[in-house]
Amino acid sequence: MKKSGIIEQIENGKMSIKESFRLLNNNNNLALKQHRVNSNSKKKIQEIKAKLDRLVGLDKLKRLVNELEAFVKIQQKRQENQLATEPLVMHMIFKGNPGTGKTTIARIFGKLFKELGLLSEGHLKEVERADLVGEYIGHTAQKTKDAIEDALGGILFIDEAYSLARGGVRDFGKESIDALVKGMEDNRDDLVIILAGYPQEMENFLNTNPGLSSRFPIKVHFEDYTLDELIEIAELMLEEREYELSQAAKSRLYKILAEKRRKAGPEKGNARTVRNLIERAIRIQATRVVEKEKIFRKDLMKIEPEDFED
Incomplete structure (x- = not known):
């Protein structure tokens, strides 16, 4: 409640002076609590970035993190100032050979997005084809939906994602892709999906499904280490x-x-x-x-x- 409203209620005899002091004190405590949360988030963001900086190589990823952090903060500021904002779509494609840091970076992104206010939990749910594709009609949609439910509030990381499109038109992999797209739409405010795999296979996978590619605006290539x-x-x-x-x-x-x-x-x-x-x-x-x-x-x-x- 605003201070002017409190004074008005005292003057109208609807609130005692003792009650007004208690309410003002509660409001001040709430403001202090919010300030501590913000300060704590800033500290955690710095810790996450420091951990990222300690990783060998990955220079492009480190620049991307700075870009994403700046983009999120500016969009939030624009919203506060009632300006048009860009949609915060953070779904990603990770292309790289095994051992190039894809899962490590995904886990760091989850923690970072939580502190930036984009995700409520920030955990990583790692799956592959067998976790998403069933053996009979209707089974796949439910398995994929369950994986999405487990990932809500965090990141759903699908390794070797191109395997979802390997079986041809009668394969249940397409059903999983359709369920993933629906899950992305239904949970756009609290879910990030990352498709990962070998560079060439991921490129072929996206070329065969241009509609899917457009839903993943951030594409990252993980270079092999020297x-x-x-x-x-x-x-x-x-x-x-x-x-x-x-x-x-x-x-x-x-x-x-x-x-x-x-x-x-x-x-x-x-x-x-x-x-x-x-x-x-x-x-x-x-x-x-x-x-x-x-x-x-x-x-x-x-x-x-x-x-x-x-």
Whole structure:
């Protein structure tokens, strides 16, 4: 209630002075609470962006985050000033090889959008074809609807989304796509859908369904990491676990990654491959160190070349 309204009620004998002080105090507390929520959101946004900045590479994604944050804030300001606003449609296409950071970025986006007020929960619901497509008529629509329900308030992340269109005209994948489109329309204010997959397959998928492509205004290509970036990722992974690479081990890991990429292509030489190699090296290091008669702190931390198998 406005202060002038309170004074008017006191003058008309409808409210005591004691009651007016209580109401004013409640209003002041509410204003302070709202200020704390806003300040808390700003702090969390900075923490989320700092976490993003610590990720290796992904420069285009980091710029996109700044653009999205600025766009949302300006649209909110325009709305406050009764100006025309652009629709906040945040559905996205992520194209990239495995291990290029797609799921990690989707999870960060969920948290960011929650703090920006675009999503109520900010969680990530990760699904693939088997979670959406059923085995008989009507089953698919219900499975897709259930996935959307679970994702409401957050992000529905569909990996290898192109597989929904692989089975031809009689396949139930098309039914799932139709249910997704309906879910996007029905829940436009509290749901973001991200379709993800290999670059070429996603491109072919979107070319066969131009109507679907237009519903996803944000399209992001995830570049493969360079070998130097992969070594940096490895060092960060080890640092989090309180391990470190010796110089010889770093050279060994570089050669292994280069060989994997030469033989199998970038999809076998990204961050996921690095994580598998690091976790394996830690286990092998444990079997090497446990045999020592006396174990020092540096022995527990150091990863050596012999800890990386061929």
